[in-house]
Amino acid sequence: MSTTDDRKTRSCVSCGINIAGTNAAAFKCPDCGAQIYRCAKCRKQSNLYECDDCGFTGP
Structure with missing residues (x-):
């Protein structure tokens, strides 16, 4: 995946x-x-927020 594609797919883990x-x-x-x-x-x-990989939650 290119850097440009990566920027387009970034989303807030909370909302x-x-x-x-x-x-x-x-x-x-x-x-x-x-x-x-x-x-x-x-x-x-x-x-x-919750980490998609390990489930860690934080404020």
Whole structure:
């Protein structure tokens, strides 16, 4: 998958919106290291997220 395609498929793990071109956070899961993306709105509201790979949940 190319970098351009990867940007198009990134979505917030909390609400599911496409985060391409937004002020989103990208970080690694504290448990398994999988890449997680969260939109600014979900970060600001401290919405829970769950890692798709290992099930880790966080605020």
